[in-house]
Amino acid sequence: MVFSNLVFLFMFLPIVLAAYFLLPKMFKNFILLLASLIFYAWGEPKYVILMLVSILMNYMFGLMVHKFRDQISYKKMTIALAVIGNIGLLGYYKYSNFFIENLNNVFGLNISNEPLPLPIGISFFTFQAMSYVIDVYRRDAAVQSNIFDLALYIALFPQLVAGPIVRYNTVAEEIKKRVHSFELFSEGVRRFIIGLSKKVLIANPMGELADTLFAMNPGDMSSGTAWLGIIAYTLQIYFDFSGYSDMAIGLGKMFGFNFLENFNYPYISRSVSEFWRRWHISLSSWFRDYVYIPLGGNRKGPWKTYRNLLIVWTITGFWHGASWTFMAWGFYYGIIISLERLGLSKVLEKLWSPLQHVYVLLIVMIGWVFFRADSFDYSFNFIQTLFGMNGTQALDNSTFLYLNDYGYVFILGILFSMPVMDWLRKLLYRENSFIGRWAVPIVSPVVYMALLVFVTMFLVNSTYNPFIYFRF
Amino acid sequence: MKTISNVILSVCFLAFVFGMALKMEYTEDRAKSYYENRVLANEPEVKIQNLANGTFAKEYESYFSDQFINRDEWIKMYLNWQKMTNQTYIYKYLITDDRWVFPEPVSEFAKPSYDKTIQSMKDLNKFTAERNIELFYFSLPDRKNILDIPYPSYTGPNLSETNKNYVLSNLPKEPLHVVDVSESFKKKYDQNELKKLFFVTDHHWNTVGAFEGYSFVRNYLAEESSNFTDGKVDEKQYDMKCFNEKKFMGGYNKQLYGMIDLDRDKICHMVSKEYDISSFDVYTGPVTKEKKTDWNKVYGKALNEEEKLVDYSGIFTGDWRELNIINPAKKEEGKRALVIKDSYANPLTQLVSQHYYQTTFYDMRYNMDRTVYDFIEKNEYDTVIFLYNNANMFSLMYDFDLSEKAERERKEKEQNKKKEDQVY
Numbered sequence: 001m002v003f004s005n006l007v008f009l010f011m012f013l014p015i016v017l018a019a020y021f022l023l024p025k026m027f028k029n030f031i032l033l034l035a036s037l038i039f040y041a042w043g044e045p046k047y048v049i050l051m052l053v054s055i056l057m058n059y060m061f062g063l064m065v066h067k068f069r070d071q072i073s074y075k076k077m078t079i080a081l082a083v084i085g086n087i088g089l090l091g092y093y094k095y096s097n098f099f100i101e102n103l104n105n106v107f108g109l110n111i112s113n114e115p116l117p118l119p120i121g122i123s124f125f126t127f128q129a130m131s132y133v134i135d136v137y138r139r140d141a142a143v144q145s146n147i148f149d150l151a152l153y154i155a156l157f158p159q160l161v162a163g164p165i166v167r168y169n170t171v172a173e174e175i176k177k178r179v180h181s182f183e184l185f186s187e188g189v190r191r192f193i194i195g196l197s198k199k200v201l202i203a204n205p206m207g208e209l210a211d212t213l214f215a216m217n218p219g220d221m222s223s224g225t226a227w228l229g230i231i232a233y234t235l236q237i238y239f240d241f242s243g244y245s246d247m248a249i250g251l252g253k254m255f256g257f258n259f260l261e262n263f264n265y266p267y268i269s270r271s272v273s274e275f276w277r278r279w280h281i282s283l284s285s286w287f288r289d290y291v292y293i294p295l296g297g298n299r300k301g302p303w304k305t306y307r308n309l310l311i312v313w314t315i316t317g318f319w320h321g322a323s324w325t326f327m328a329w330g331f332y333y334g335i336i337i338s339l340e341r342l343g344l345s346k347v348l349e350k351l352w353s354p355l356q357h358v359y360v361l362l363i364v365m366i367g368w369v370f371f372r373a374d375s376f377d378y379s380f381n382f383i384q385t386l387f388g389m390n391g392t393q394a395l396d397n398s399t400f401l402y403l404n405d406y407g408y409v410f411i412l413g414i415l416f417s418m419p420v421m422d423w424l425r426k427l428l429y430r431e432n433s434f435i436g437r438w439a440v441p442i443v444s445p446v447v448y449m450a451l452l453v454f455v456t457m458f459l460v461n462s463t464y465n466p467f468i469y470f471r472f
Numbered sequence: 473m474k475t476i477s478n479v480i481l482s483v484c485f486l487a488f489v490f491g492m493a494l495k496m497e498y499t500e501d502r503a504k505s506y507y508e509n510r511v512l513a514n515e516p517e518v519k520i521q522n523l524a525n526g527t528f529a530k531e532y533e534s535y536f537s538d539q540f541i542n543r544d545e546w547i548k549m550y551l552n553w554q555k556m557t558n559q560t561y562i563y564k565y566l567i568t569d570d571r572w573v574f575p576e577p578v579s580e581f582a583k584p585s586y587d588k589t590i591q592s593m594k595d596l597n598k599f600t601a602e603r604n605i606e607l608f609y610f611s612l613p614d615r616k617n618i619l620d621i622p623y624p625s626y627t628g629p630n631l632s633e634t635n636k637n638y639v640l641s642n643l644p645k646e647p648l649h650v651v652d653v654s655e656s657f658k659k660k661y662d663q664n665e666l667k668k669l670f671f672v673t674d675h676h677w678n679t680v681g682a683f684e685g686y687s688f689v690r691n692y693l694a695e696e697s698s699n700f701t702d703g704k705v706d707e708k709q710y711d712m713k714c715f716n717e718k719k720f721m722g723g724y725n726k727q728l729y730g731m732i733d734l735d736r737d738k739i740c741h742m743v744s745k746e747y748d749i750s751s752f753d754v755y756t757g758p759v760t761k762e763k764k765t766d767w768n769k770v771y772g773k774a775l776n777e778e779e780k781l782v783d784y785s786g787i788f789t790g791d792w793r794e795l796n797i798i799n800p801a802k803k804e805e806g807k808r809a810l811v812i813k814d815s816y817a818n819p820l821t822q823l824v825s826q827h828y829y830q831t832t833f834y835d836m837r838y839n840m841d842r843t844v845y846d847f848i849e850k851n852e853y854d855t856v857i858f859l860y861n862n863a864n865m866f867s868l869m870y871d872f873d874l875s876e877k878a879e880r881e882r883k884e885k886e887q888n889k890k891k892e893d894q895v896y
Contacts, residue, residue, distance in 0.1 A: 007532065014490045045524050045525070401626050404558065404559075449481070452488060457549050457553070
């Protein structure tokens with residue numbers, strides 16, 4: 001199930017909220033776990049078993065790691081098995097087709113390669129589960145002896161299928177005991193409506209345009225249209241994914257959980273390194289803590305640091321999808337971040353600040369071309385069209401048509417990819433003004449409810465409503 | 473104040489989601505969508521197998537979306553939002569500033585199809601000439617071809633006129649009579665006057681336009697057809713009767729969920745003093761006792777029913793596979809006319825059928841199981857008249873010997889075989 005769906009909003013959510021808040025405290029976790037399993041099973045019933053296997057496996061590994069806490073070799077063997085088990089599960093469903101295809105191509109083999117459907121959110125819940133066992137191993141977290149509580153952590157529906165990747169530490173206490181208040185609930189409502197609006201009002205229309213343009217031959221479109229295509233995709237992926245994270249964080253708050261932030265206006269960054277500190281924060285920090293630092297991080301000299309960076313970023317790319325283009329996309333960031341580390345960032349710092357932004361946006365958008373396109377050929381052709389290198393027109397009728405039809409969404413997207421609301425809030429609340437103290441609290445519920453009605457109007461009409469990060 | 477704000481927001485949010493959920497639960501499901509002209513999804517049955525394979529979830533989402541509270545109103549709101557944000561097309565339609573609705577411009581020049589059309593007409597021309605049957609082709613002015621549509625400059629050229637000219641200029645010149653009615657419309661009327669001949673929210677002409685078309689057809693036949701004995705039209709013999717108690721739902725407007733004001737179009741008929749329509753015998757098929765029916769069940773059917781909203785086919789004649797009208801007053805002359813028609817001819821059925829003893833209205837779209845050649849041969853027509861709007865140039869509407877249908881079926885078979893081969 002997805003959040004931006006009428007069934008979720010007007011059936012699933014009210015039922016779960018009613019059951020959760022009406023039943024006694026002792027049933028709350030059970031209600032959430034049951035709701036989470038139904039939420040997952042809604043679209044892919046058979047894979048709920050896979051998730052249960054993952055829960056059981058990690059529960060047992062957690063207990064074993066804890067049991068062998070003083071027997072280093074057993075403990076190491078157990079953690080190795082846990083990592084292999086989790087990676088094996090993810091690898092089988094996500095990467096086996098890719099590996100077989102490449103083996104067949106390279107060695108001329110003919111290994112049968114039936115495409116496996118990807119269980120939704122497998123990359124997210126596998127990484128969450130793995131972080132739990134590793135944290136227990138490192139003694140960063142206490143072992144969970146209650147399998148239902150661990151199951152709730154792994155399967156909790158707000159962040160189950162598209163993150164953020166919540167660390168066990170973050171919610172371990174709240175699984176046991178959490179506070180519910182009108183303040184937290186309304187904060188959750190606000191956050192949920194913002195996320196839903198980002199997704200439905202900006203990401204979906206931008207996605208529709210991006211899909212149309214990326215289905216075209218780059219040689220048949222003008223440079224202007226290609227730029228609209230990549231800007232549309234740049235906005236789609238941000239509002240889609242950050243919108244989902246906002247909804248997850250908002251729903252979490254409604255049920256008393258406080259998840260960490262996953263996005264912090266990445267498109268206002270002045271360097272690529274900064275971009276990755278603001279984009280999908282839970283994934284970058286996961287790789288930092290569980291791959292980069294264990295590889296030695298930056299503690300073992302410059303060459304190993306760069307090696308580690310390239311490894312981590314290539315894996316990050318591969319995490320997003322089983323294809324060479326995703327790996328290349330990750331490697332591309334590894335190189336750029338290494339270059340920035342080598343001294344490019346010092347040069348950038350001296351540039352006029354708008355130029356720093358242009359640099360980041362160009363790098364990121366070119367990266368998104370590889371991320372969005374299905375092949376290297378298409379990516380290179382598209383980039384040639386962007387920069388007018390394959391003889392296409394600068395502008396054509398389509399450019400003006402799309403600008404006319406999607407112009408207002410582009411403006412909204414560009415505007416809200418910057419912290420305008422934060423600026424506005426600061427302005428309104430300055431010096432305890434009348435507006436900040438009285439007008440905003442009165443007007444804001446009206447604005448949020450209007451947004452919700454507006455989103456419903458879009459959803460009733462919606463035929464296009466995918467979540468990009470579901471496939472990861 | 474902030475606390476109150478939090479409470480207001482939380483309560484409003486819960487009231488909205490719970491309110492909608494409860495209303496969904498206690499509102500009776502609708503069987504059909506008027507605007508979409510389709511059956512709406514029913515609540516799926518809960519079966520273990522459906523739950524396990526995920527089909528229940530998909531079916532339930534379709535059901536929930538189809539039966540969503542005030543669905544039509546939500547969609548109408550959305551369409552108005554589209555208009556407010558100046559979308560070029562709304563559901564593929566251009567809505568002009570004066571709220572006329574037009575389809576997207578024609579961007580395709582389908583030469584292979586048009587060439588087939590031309591060849592089919594050549595073959596039919598030969599066939600009718602050999603049997604001494606008169607053949608007339610009246611190319612009626614299609615609304616989107618004759619009106620100057622204010623498409624934005626970036627929408628690309630509209631090829632409708634090019635397509636029409638290509639086909640008409642390549643049709644045989646004799647003995648077939650090719651008559652481009654739209655040219656005479658253009659000569660007679662300016663754009664403002666032309667707009668009065670068409671519906672604002674539908675792709676057809678209105679009663680005034682249809683009568684103008686009929687007048688032109690009649691005057692031409694009066695001059696050129698030896699089987700036509702009634703002379704030119706006398707407009708004084710016709711009165712216009714309007715039905716103000718009914719509202720017209722144009723085809724375009726229906727697809728736009730009625731977002732255009734329903735009072736923009738008037739519902740009228742031309743009533744003749746020249747003949748008594750009740751004396752005509754009407755058959756919704758071959759001239760047999762079983763197919764005989766009343767005129768008001770065929771023409772203006774919706775005007776006799778309770779439903780306030782009526783559409784084009786309800787005002788005039790629907791698209792029948794074969795509609796025969798016998799005018800007993802013409803029995804002595806005994807002339808038979810075959811009218812091969814599309815929906816533009818629907819307002820003309822009673823007007824044209826007064827001139828012949830038997831007039832058969834024949835719609836190619838519903839006759840894909842018999843050839844026009846056999847039909848003409850069997851029924852011994854004296855005159856064959858085409859009443860096609862000039863956007864109607866695709867070869868399927870000219871597949872008189874069903875060769876194109878056979879070819880299509882052969883290709884489909886081949887494709888299916890290929891698919892089967894791939895499966896095995």
